[in-house]
Amino acid sequence: MGALAGGIYSNAFHGITGMTAIILMLFHATWATIVLARKNERMILGFHRAPPLPAGDGKPSACRPRACHRDPCRHHRGPRLSGFRPEYAVYARSASGPAVSRASVQRVWEQVRALGGKNRYYSMNALWTLRVLLDWSTGGPGRNRGRRHPTELRLGDGVDSWRVIAIDPPRSLTLLFGMKAPSAGVMELVVAPEADGNTRITVTAYWHPAGFRGLLYWYVMAPAHGFIFKGMTRAIATRAEQAEAETGNQPR
Numbered sequence: 001m002g003a004l005a006g007g008i009y010s011n012a013f014h015g016i017t018g019m020t021a022i023i024l025m026l027f028h029a030t031w032a033t034i035v036l037a038r039k040n041e042r043m044i045l046g047f048h049r050a051p052p053l054p055a056g057d058g059k060p061s062a063c064r065p066r067a068c069h070r071d072p073c074r075h076h077r078g079p080r081l082s083g084f085r086p087e088y089a090v091y092a093r094s095a096s097g098p099a100v101s102r103a104s105v106q107r108v109w110e111q112v113r114a115l116g117g118k119n120r121y122y123s124m125n126a127l128w129t130l131r132v133l134l135d136w137s138t139g140g141p142g143r144n145r146g147r148r149h150p151t152e153l154r155l156g157d158g159v160d161s162w163r164v165i166a167i168d169p170p171r172s173l174t175l176l177f178g179m180k181a182p183s184a185g186v187m188e189l190v191v192a193p194e195a196d197g198n199t200r201i202t203v204t205a206y207w208h209p210a211g212f213r214g215l216l217y218w219y220v221m222a223p224a225h226g227f228i229f230k231g232m233t234r235a236i237a238t239r240a241e242q243a244e245a246e247t248g249n250q251p252r
Helices: 004-040 041-044 066-071 106-112 125-137 211-249
Strands: 093-101 162-168 173-178 183-193 198-209
Touching: 041 211, 093 211, 106 183, 125 211, 173 211, 183 211, 198 211
Parallel strands: none
Antiparallel strands: 093 198, 162 173, 173 183, 183 198
16 A cells, blocks of 8 residues: 555656646747747847857767766767766766667668657657757757758767767667756667567666756656657657568668
């Protein structure tokens, strides 16, 4: 009975914090939309401008992303990434969402490497847009959208407001969080074959809070993260299966 009560309390708490996060995002998004619609130049100019994209060397990282989260290796230190904070190298919090696809590893990877830009994030794009507007309304570079190439990625590339800090085709992609927040974080997408011939895709956010504000931000957003990442991986799995059914198992 105690365990049941604890589970109910935990679910209620996460529900409240998740709803609070969505309400705050809606409020800021509405305000930012009004500012844009009225073309209030004074308020628009008050927001920060996004830094220019650094030039990557075009070479994929040969390191393991998880290890580099703890100790950034020479591959990650190659291009100078704007906003990267070495003191946030250990990510003390994480949230993930997995899914399994009947498609091949290569087909799933094709969906992973096409993330962002016009494709957006495959699932719950309205929530991603709300987060973008929230970032813009607080002076961040959230409204940056686009990528160098629609399907190709290399180290240092910008993907909307994210930055590629590790890529190991067709196994993993690690993106540095670029929006304004009281912490540092990355999103890692891992593609792995299963023993039964299926392919597992996992999206994980690693987060290192910067003090109390960072912890508060994490615990408010954590319930939404799991929900969003599960939707993203399921969408990637489905799209990969559809692509394989249309064109066979040959990579594009």
